[in-house]
Amino acid sequence: MEKRVRFVSAWLPWVLIAPQMAVVLVFFFWPAGQALYQSVLSEGIFGGDTLFVGAENFERLFADESYLESFKTTAVFSLLVAFFGMGLSLLLAVMANRVVRGAGIYKTLLIWPYAVAPVVAGVLWLFMFAAPMGIVSFVLRALGIDWNHLLNSNHAMTLIVVAAVWKQLSYNFLFFLAGLQSIPKSLIEAAAIDGASPWHRFWTIVFPLLSPTTFFLLVINVVYAFFDTFGIVDATTHGGPGKDTAILVYKVYVDGFKAMDMGGSAAQSVVLMVIVVTLTVIQFHYVEKKVQY
């Protein structure tokens, strides 16, 4: 879309975009370039003896069991977060869209976790799963499950998934609700006149029409699980037990800032950039198609 009329000035637009360009260049393009540059270098611990190593950092990375393991962990984690987060919020959104009375109140009560920082969400859930005072772990023990997220990887994974889903619920809910409200009422009424039950209507009319929203949220949730959940992991499991909940972002942090392997960390950053760019391009492509439709 373009404006028909424009102002004419040789210098004013540059002045207007200067602040944003300055920030973008200094804190985005420069670091991104650095990441690319460092990813092909190897730096000694004492500095000075920096070597060009080409793709070696990447080769080392993909030969590294723990990195591949982290990849797998991230994939499992993000799929779980996306599936449960979107499933639950879709259910709630459909219900909130159904009820007339109290819809506004439900909405207000459901959206506030958006305001909670991931790390705080992690702390909250850690407290509920902590021994001995944690309510949830107590209930689980009463049910015969010996809860211990410090030793049991599945328990640890469950903990971060629950915290991540809880935090993201409000965001998904808002988008599903907006998506549902944009479906023309007349379509649903037509289906009702055709004799479709509410259950049937949902799966044959509403859900297909909601697919752009669903797809959008899928990408957003995967990106969220990849990057925004650092705080949750850092507050709860520290990537443990072992490295079983060390998602990629956590590993970048640990390798780069704890282990000080900048070359390896930069290579990891580059891999992450490739992943995000791919996701964004897929999404952009899809959004464009949607516009045409």
Added chain:
Amino acid sequence: MIERRRGLTILSHAILLTGVAIVAFPLYLTLIASTQSAEQIAQSTPMSLWPGGHALETYRTALFGGATSAGTKIPGAASMMWVSLVSALIIAIGKIAISMLSAFALVYFRFPFRNVVFWMIFVTLMLPVEVRIGPTYEVVAGLGMLNSYAGLTVPLIASATATFLFRQFFLTVPDELVEAARVDGAGPMRFFKDILLPLSTTSIAALFVIQFIYGWNQYLWPLLMTTNEEMYPVVMGIKRLIGGESFTEWNVVMATAILAMLPPALVVMLMQKWFVKGLVDVEK
């Protein structure tokens, strides 16, 4: 809805209430825990679901710091909240200001390399700060911005979200309004100030909410950026309270969590209408 089915309506309410309860339960526990004493919580299996009588002292400790009965030294949350507030405000206002100006330039002017500029900003949408922490850290360190508000905020202002929201909004402003303003003799900046700015208030409010929360909730970046306790934002402070080797004072942790959640939660609930509109608009 289309037909009246009492059973379905009751089911809907039941599911929604369950949802609300699940969402709210951690908050309830947090509140409760913040009213009990550390010993009460640590020694109970599980903790009591009823408020204890230690709210005042817990919050005093959480806010202003000091030593607890267990001998742990607690840094006060009040100063950390100040850091959070200042950073969140700088991020929110800074983002709005710079992105509004650049969106104005992109939409209302034709200039060489306009598309290059557009794509340079668009690319930043794709890469959250988490992806490029290492190199960004080095740049900021090189500029001597560690442990400063500038370091905490400016790198996070480099995101395109706000620019795109404003761009989208500006594109919906009718062309005829610009033309009318030109016929009335208004130059670009006059048009910006008299027409565009007043028309953008809703977008500004929405973005303010989103970016305030974004700024307030930053964790990884301050974790790298700050080594000086005086520059710790409050969400980082919470993590430090449970990170130590010593005994975790859960009541203080929870009181601090409440304090850390309160400002952004209030902003979301009070500005819900704008926030929802802005959020849905930004991402579409």
Added chain:
Amino acid sequence: MASITLNNVVKRYGSGKTANQVIHGVNAKIDDGEFVVVVGPSGCGKSTLLRMVAGLEEITGGEIMIGDRVVNDLEPSERDIAMVFQNYALYPHMNVFDNMAYGLKIAKVPMAEIEARVAKAAKILELGEFMKRKPRELSGGQRQRVAMGRAIVRQPQVFLFDEPLSNLDAKLRAHTRLEIQKLHRELGITSLFVTHDQVEAMTLAQRMIVMNGGVMEQFGTPDEVYSHPATTFVASFIGSPPMNLLSNAPDSEPGTVVGIRPEHLDITPGGWALRVDALEMLGFERLIYGRWQHGDGDEMVIVRSDEAQPVPELDSIIHVTPRADRLHTFDAATGKRLSANA
């Protein structure tokens, strides 16, 4: 007040091979105080022409003068014009007073004078009681009047109207048409008015410019345009139902098109034989859609008849005779008028 002179005005978008020329050299002189309507189908370039006069579109070639000044390179605000937009373009966040006063404030007119001018315009347009309202609190007709008021207060040399009535319902449109005529009589300001509606053009114009495909087809009084259309396009565009254009009329010379308006065909014995295809009964008038057989096929002919005539049966044959002094002849290849007949 001032005249408007268009000297070989050209508008092109893009350049080189992809260039898209939308105005092909328009020449016209609009006299001081005259009310001229530019009419044509959508996409004919009429709005572009107006916007070039306003200074909202660059002029690719030629010259536009307002009074004695060449305005090609002047900003809209320096051209001493005022414009009423199709969607009114009222500033949504300003009330009626501020909308009208905005241009004067920018021009640093003293506040007392702004108030006087706005009050006067409000009185003419009967907007007095709405001064504190926002545009969204006004009806369509009221908004339209505010847009007119904004133009009036500037006391410009030229009024430019870009389809200002197209968003009003039919009744209000007719009423506003009369108001604009009255306003023009009172203020006597040179006006250029763009519309796609031929009724609007016929009723408002002192002279009208008929445009098609970026070309000015005719510039004349409504009567001239109606009675002596310069081209087949004008003949078919002005008048409803349109003029019959027959390429195979009896007795016509080859390579010509004969035009006759539906009301200039009399139902009489003898003459052209038409088979009645359809009938439209419009109260006092009737439209008969006839088909007329000739060597290679058939052509449709519309006849306007009235209550005095008997209603023909469908599929029956009627006979019509064109009034000889109302026949128009056009060149089939160029569409240009050939005959100078009355």
